[in-house]
Amino acid sequence: MNEQQAIDRAEEIIHQAVDVMSPKPTLERTGPEAIGPCIARDDHGPDDRLQVTLFYKLTGVPPSEAKNLVLQARDAWLKQGHKYNSSDEKDMSGPFPWVSMRTEPDDFWMEGITGVLDRAKGEGLATLKVRSPCFLPPGKASAASAADPAALRTPQADDPATRRVLGHSSRIYDALRVGSAPTQAGEGLSTVRSEARASVHHTWSTELLSQGETVRALARAQAYFQSAGWSVRRLPAAHEGIPALVAGHPEERTVAQIAAGATGAVRVAVTTPVEGPSYADV
Structure with a gap:
């Protein structure tokens, strides 16, 4: 498209x-x-x-x-x-x-x-x-389609990177202080492998929130990231004038993205490299 x-x-x-x-x-x-x-x-x-x-x-x-x-x-x-x-x-x-x-x-x-x-x-x-769904601008190639067909797979539950990314997702959930929605198509755990490295990716959504509830939940998430030493950047508003958050872990190369969705839910995505530190080091 x-x-x-x-x-x-x-x-x-x-x-x-x-x-x-x-x-x-x-x-x-x-x-x-x-x-x-x-x-x-x-x-x-x-x-x-x-x-x-x-x-x-x-x-x-x-x-x-x-x-x-x-x-x-x-x-x-x-x-x-x-x-x-x-x-x-x-x-x-x-x-x-x-x-x-x-x-x-x-x-x-x-x-x-x-x-x-x-x-x-x-x-x-x-x-x-x-x-619309997301699409690539002209002349760009999809990282997933250019990778080996086995690039996307479900990670092992006992994998250190899986435990690490789920740990971060759990702490973000606690910081947001709102309920989560049932897993939708395209959400959950996966491993992405490119030429440079492999990463574990976890996505999920909250329950539907009012605009005020969304603003307060994102403020709590930002406060959590800052208190935990993450670097935090606010992106231009994607929905109803509410800026999205992108946070980077100071030691791991883990990245978290939190944004208000079009439906009223807040969408969370956490990505961490497979070769990062063990969960016990986080």
Whole structure:
């Protein structure tokens, strides 16, 4: 997939919802540029991969119709065979519903959101968002596809690097102080082998959080890294204006990435070299 193909597919998904709506809204493009960095990398691609994210406000209809537009988007996407990322019946039955869905098998993620304009009157503004999977810019080769077919494998449970990466994941979980979600496709443990070295990679996601909960959880994670002596860098906001975190262990070459996801979950990725120190030395 390239940038134009990602944009075309995202716009197709938007129109699958909008073209069947009644009353018919006007699409008003908003938000950041369509192309941007892939922050929460969980499939071992290189650092320069990209993502497309499209935001549209649905304008030109009465604010009282915002709820119905989001519900119509959900129904249209379900009719297309798309799947829920999450479903909260309380959210969907309230005056300001929100839905998170994904396409299969190409894994575009979309949201229908009802922004609050007047809570007392039940008036809102419907917004649709679609985010593409990560893809490489022109002329770049995937690190995973260029490697030996056996480059990706499940590491051994008693491997020192596995114990090390799981130990770090556990401490990050404790620092975030929020629940974890069931393991999703593409998450879990794997070993990545390149020409230079092999690394163990562990990815997981939290439960769905509000924006405020996400901000506080990331602040707790940053405080933990700083207290433990990690070097910490805040990356440009990837979702809802919330910066992502990248932290490096001072002795190991272990790297942790924490970023707010499009669905409301926080995504965590920890990578450590196989030839690093033993778990007892961490």
